[in-house]
Every structure is written in C-alpha cells, then in structure tokens.
Amino acid sequence: MSQLSRDEVAHLADLARIDLDAAELDHLAPQLNVILEAVASISGVAGDDVPPMSHPMPLTNVFREDVVVPGLTAEQALSGAPEAEEQRFRVPRILGDEQ
Amino acid sequence: MSNWITKTAAELVDALAAGETTSVELTQAHLDRIAAVDGDATAGVHAFLHVDAEGALAQAAESDARRAAGETRHLLDGIPIAVKDVLATQGLPTTCGSKILEGWIPPYDATVVRKVKAAGLPILGKTNMDEFAMGSSTEHSAYGPTRNPWDQTRIPGGSGGGSAAAVAAFEAPLALGTDTGGSIRQPGAVTGTVGVKPTYGGVSRYGLVALANSLDQVGPVTRTVLDSALLHELIGGHDPLDSTSVNQPVGAFVEAARQGAAGDLAGLKVGVIKELAGDGWQPGVMTRFAETVELLTKLGAEVTEIACPSFVHAMAAYYLILPAECSSNLAKFDAMRYGLRVVPEGDPSAETVMRATRDAGFGDEVKRRIMIGTYALSSGYYEAYYGQAQKVRTLISRDFAAAFEQVDVLVSPTSPTTAFPLGEKLDDPLAMYLQDLATIPANLAGVPGISVPAGLADEDGLPVGFQVLAPALADDRLYRVGAAVEAALSATWGGILLNQAPALEGGSK
Numbered sequence: 001m002s003q004l005s006r007d008e009v010a011h012l013a014d015l016a017r018i019d020l021d022a023a024e025l026d027h028l029a030p031q032l033n034v035i036l037e038a039v040a041s042i043s044g045v046a047g048d049d050v051p052p053m054s055h056p057m058p059l060t061n062v063f064r065e066d067v068v069v070p071g072l073t074a075e076q077a078l079s080g081a082p083e084a085e086e087q088r089f090r091v092p093r094i095l096g097d098e099q
Numbered sequence: 100m101s102n103w104i105t106k107t108a109a110e111l112v113d114a115l116a117a118g119e120t121t122s123v124e125l126t127q128a129h130l131d132r133i134a135a136v137d138g139d140a141t142a143g144v145h146a147f148l149h150v151d152a153e154g155a156l157a158q159a160a161e162s163d164a165r166r167a168a169g170e171t172r173h174l175l176d177g178i179p180i181a182v183k184d185v186l187a188t189q190g191l192p193t194t195c196g197s198k199i200l201e202g203w204i205p206p207y208d209a210t211v212v213r214k215v216k217a218a219g220l221p222i223l224g225k226t227n228m229d230e231f232a233m234g235s236s237t238e239h240s241a242y243g244p245t246r247n248p249w250d251q252t253r254i255p256g257g258s259g260g261g262s263a264a265a266v267a268a269f270e271a272p273l274a275l276g277t278d279t280g281g282s283i284r285q286p287g288a289v290t291g292t293v294g295v296k297p298t299y300g301g302v303s304r305y306g307l308v309a310l311a312n313s314l315d316q317v318g319p320v321t322r323t324v325l326d327s328a329l330l331h332e333l334i335g336g337h338d339p340l341d342s343t344s345v346n347q348p349v350g351a352f353v354e355a356a357r358q359g360a361a362g363d364l365a366g367l368k369v370g371v372i373k374e375l376a377g378d379g380w381q382p383g384v385m386t387r388f389a390e391t392v393e394l395l396t397k398l399g400a401e402v403t404e405i406a407c408p409s410f411v412h413a414m415a416a417y418y419l420i421l422p423a424e425c426s427s428n429l430a431k432f433d434a435m436r437y438g439l440r441v442v443p444e445g446d447p448s449a450e451t452v453m454r455a456t457r458d459a460g461f462g463d464e465v466k467r468r469i470m471i472g473t474y475a476l477s478s479g480y481y482e483a484y485y486g487q488a489q490k491v492r493t494l495i496s497r498d499f500a501a502a503f504e505q506v507d508v509l510v511s512p513t514s515p516t517t518a519f520p521l522g523e524k525l526d527d528p529l530a531m532y533l534q535d536l537a538t539i540p541a542n543l544a545g546v547p548g549i550s551v552p553a554g555l556a557d558e559d560g561l562p563v564g565f566q567v568l569a570p571a572l573a574d575d576r577l578y579r580v581g582a583a584v585e586a587a588l589s590a591t592w593g594g595i596l597l598n599q600a601p602a603l604e605g606g607s608k
Contacts (some may be wrong), residue, residue, distance in 0.1 A: 020458060044487075064339065
C-alpha cells in the first residue's frame with residue numbers, strides 16, 4: 001500500500017471536517033502510516049467467494065405502529081444547544097462565500 | 100471505613116433482605132469510599148468523572164421506604180451502581196470522556212439506565228473512560244487518566260478503566276461498561292474484576308453513545324461471576340427502541356452461575372484457541388492461563404486445542420471496521436445542536452465553526468481513528484480496506500462456527516500482558532491496539548465473552564484475566580464456566596482475588 005503524504009493527511013482532515021494545525025499534521029501523519037501499514041495485511045486475505053459481513057446478525061427492518069407518542073419537548077431538545085432562539089437551534093450561516 | 104464496601108452485591112442483597120443494613124447506609128459507605136480514594140486527574144484512582152451523592156442517596160432512601168413497606172422491585176433493589184460515562188443519564192452529565200460533550204446533560208436515559216433505575220439501584224455517578232471509548236488504557240480521557248488500584252502508576256485498562264477501577268477500588272459493588280473490542284473484559288483482566296460482554300443484541304444499546312454500532316455491547320463489571328449474572332439478567336432483554344436488539348428471552352444466568360460454583364464441569368468440552376497464545380505473550384500471563392486450563396480438566400472438562408486460523412487477521416479487520424463506523428458516528432458532533440461550539444473570529448460559516456470545534460473538542464486518538472475511517476471508506480480504497488475487512492469478519496465468524504461444532508466454550512488469556520505503566524504506549528497506537536488481540540474476535544462475530552481473575556503474574560504481582568467465549572445466545576455457559584473457575588481459585592486464595600489488592604491511601608478496605 002502506498003504511504004500517505006502530509007498533504008493527503010491534510011486532505012483527509014478536510015474531508016472529516018477537522019482543522020489540523022501544522023504540528024498536528026506532523027504528529028499524526030507518521031502514525032497514520034504505521035496504522036495503515038499494519039492493517040494493509042488484510043488485502044488479499046479473502047477472495048471473491050467470501051461474502052462480506054457488515055453485522056454480527058442478519059438485519060431486518062423493524063417497524064412500529066404508526067401512533068402518536070410523546071417525544072422530547074422543544075425545551076428538552078434544545079437543552080444542550082450551544083445557542084437557541086425562538087425554540088430553534090441557532091446556527092452560524094450555512095452558505096459559504098462562493099454560494 | 101465501613102466493611103459494607105468489601106461485600107459482593109449478592110452478599111449485600113442478603114444483608115438488605117435480613118434487615119442488617121439499609122440502602123442509604125450502603126450508598127453512603129460507597130460515597131465515603133469514593134471521597135476517600137478517588138481523588139482527581141492528578142492523584143488517586145480517578146474512576147469517576149461525576150459523582151451524584153444527592154441523587155444516589157435520594158434513590159437509596161426511596162428503596163429503603165419500599166422495603167419497609169414490604170415491597171422490592173428487584174433482587175438488586177437498593178444496591179448502588181456506577182455507570183460508564185458513555186451511557187445517557189437523564190439529568191446527569193454524560194461526556195464520553197470528551198471535551199466536545201463537556202457539561203452535556205442528556206434529556207433521556209439509556210434503556211439500561213432506565214432499567215437500573217426502575218429496579219431501584221442508586222446511581223453513584225459516571226465513570227471515566229477513553230474518549231468515545233477509543234483506547235485500552237483510559238489515558239485518552241480528556242479529563243485525565245484513571246489509575247489502577249493495584250498500582251497507581253499503571254493503567255486500569257480501557258476504555259472502561261473507570262468502571263473496572265471503581266469496582267476494584269471498592270468504590271462501587273457493581274458497574275456498567277461497554278465492550279466494542281474488549282473494553283469490559285481487558286480492564287476486568289488488569290484490575291482483577293469480572294467483566295462480561297454479552298451476545299451482540301442481548302442488551303439494548305439505546306442511549307449508548309455509539310462508537311461502532313456493529314461491535315458495541317453494554318455489559319456488567321463486578322467482583323464476582325454471580326454478581327455479573329445478577330446484573331446481566333436485569334439489563335438484558337429485547338428493546339423495541341434498538342433495532343438490533345435480539346427478541347429472545349433473557350437466559351437463566353444466575354442459575355448457571357450457581358450451578359458452576361458447585362464445581363462440576365463433567366462432560367464440558369473446552370477449546371484452547373491456538374492463535375491466542377505464544378510469542379509476545381507475557382510469561383506470567385501464560386503461566387496463570389495454563390494453570391487455569393489444568394483446573395478445568397480437574398473439574399471434569401475435556402480440553403482440546405482448537406485452531407482459529409483467521410483470528411490472526413482480526414485486529415487488522417477491527418481497526419478498519421471500527422474507524423469506518425466511528426468516523427460516520429462522530430459526524431454528529433458538528434457544534435450545531437449540542438456540545439461544544441468554537442467560533443473562529445470574523446464571519447464564520449457553519450462549516451468553519453464545525454472544523455474549529457472538532458479540532459478543539461476531539462483528542463488525538465479520536466482524530467486518528469476518524470481519519471483512518473475516512474480513508475478506509477474513500478473512493479479507490481474502499482474495496483481494499485473496508486470491503487476486505489468485512490470479508491475477514493465472515494472468515495472469523497466461520498472459525499467460531501467450526502470451533503463451536505467441536506467444543507462448548509473457547510478459552511484464552513484475556514489480555515497479552517498485565518497492566519502496563521501509564522504513558523508507556525500513549526504515543527504508539529499499534530502497541531496499544533495489541534492489548535485487544537484476544538478480545539476483538541468476539542466483537543467481530545457477536546459472540547459473548549467473560550473475563551474472570553486467574554491470579555497474579557509472578558513477575559509483577561499484577562492481575563491476569565482468563566477469557567471464556569461461548570456461541571451467540573449461549574451466555575449462560577460463560578457463567579457456568581466462569582463461576583466454576585472462580586470458585587476453585589477462590590478456594591485456593593481464601594477469597595476473591597481482589598482481597599489481595601493493596602490498601603489505598605485514604606482508607607483501608
């Protein structure tokens with residue numbers, strides 16, 4: 001497997017929506033490479049005849065009766081919000097400069 | 100110091116029933132012990148992130164009033180318990196050991212917490228853990244590490260080091276933990292406590308802040324096998340709020356534990372997993388393991404060696420599947436609806452707030468795993484990494500299925516080493532990951548496992564754990580075999596292993 005460059009790690013952080021400073025990039029990049037090298041041993045272990053298993057048990061949809069039951073109140077739902085206004089979550093602007 | 104803290108939960112149940120004590124007295128004794136030995140991030144055991152003395156005593160008083168009126172809700176009514184801080188507790192802080200959730204108070208209870216409250220168990224507080232349950236040493240907690248009560252310069256295991264240390268330090272008779280790759284069993288092994296990972300789906304995960312949905316399982320942490328059985332029977336069972344919850348009756352675990360304690364394992368077929376021993380395993384761990392296997396033979400079990408060839412790939416598969424699931428799960432920490440919000444200067448957008456918050460709120464290990472997961476799931480690498488890992492999971496599951504056609508239970512040491520010194524593996528993620536070598540296969544396949552104390556390693560005098568694994572939904576076998584091992588070893592030690600733990604500063608046992 002190819003080694004991750006520092007730029008690629010920065011790109012991953014970007015995809016994961018985490019701002020990393022230069023020191024963090026220097027620290028994390030080599031560690032990620034060591035981990036990826038260790039887990040790369042897995043490639044080629046199982047062939048096409050082995051079905052993938054995403055879960056320890058077969059998953060099926062679970063339905064419940066479509067009845068109205070009490071949920072959280074607006075106050076409860078907003079109780080942990082960093083900012084709230086008029087019974088709503090108040091968030092920073094969503095659209096970036098380019099939109 | 101009250102002697103109530105050294106009793107097992109089962110002994111406390113009897114004492115309450117006989118009117119020898121009250122729930123308030125028991126709860127206060129444990130709160131006093133916490134005040135004496137728990138300390139904080141800089142000194143002491145530091146098993147707790149939050150102690151709810153007032154709430155616990157109020158619950159205890161209610162329990163006493165019920166008992167006085169001639170009614171109890173459950174055998175464990177009135178017995179105090181500690182809860183890992185990854186389980187939602189209404190009105191009590193839940194941080195998952197992370198700065199990103201500092202001060203968050205959930206508006207609802209996890210199903211297991213609701214069950215524990217409904218049964219009348221006073222909740223002493225929330226226990227320390229590796230941030231979002233990522234780690235094997237509790238050093239990745241954003242609030243400072245927990246220390247092993249056997250030697251406070253050493254790790255208590257992880258991620259449930261707080262729950263295990265609370266039980267080992269006599270701060271709580273019972274605790275709840277969660278096990279994603281060994282986070283109940285490995286801390287159990289290195290602190291001399293009993294830890295059980297139930298069958299996947301056997302205990303509800305509703306209200307558990309998910310690390311990896313397909314691997315996480317809530318389970319008991321206690322001082323004895325019987326205590327685990329009592330707690331497991333209480334928290335187990337189908338939950339309509341968890342779509343992965345198994346719709347099967349809860350097994351007769353207490354009965355199995357009592358049967359096992361009688362010491363007869365005649366006819367039981369035990370398989371020693373060939374791949375989980377040998378080079379790289381601490382000699383003192385292997386010595387205690389070999390003796391315990393020998394003990395099973397003396398109790399009438401037939402012991403054979405079983406090959407599980409795919410287990411050598413379990414760690415690699417786990418460290419791809421887990422980061423993939425956690426990178427997705429932790430996307431919800433976006434600074435919008437709850438938790439920390441860091442607002443950069445200027446006119447920040449939601450996205451820049453999210454980036455700054457996640458950088459400030461997540462610790463190193465969480466960032467590492469999120470990025471590994473993001474990479475493993477990215478276009479061009481998905482098949483080679485995540486796809487392969489899922490196939491290896493099938494192979495491991497097949498190994499278990501083949502093994503359980505030949506034997507009733509499988510055994511191994513729980514952890515390759517005893518508790519290592521704090522800080523030793525903090526900057527070496529791979530070395531840390533190796534701690535879970537023996538526990539991970541069970542999580543990948545969803546089978547249940549227990550760790551019971553097997554004695555102290557000769558070279559360092561620290562606890563060693565013995566792991567028993569059973570087929571899915573055959574958790575009762577863990578209790579039968581675990582209780583038999585515990586009874587036989589306790590007879591040679593003159594009591595449970597924890598009685599040999601050193602006295603802690605601030606109060607004798």
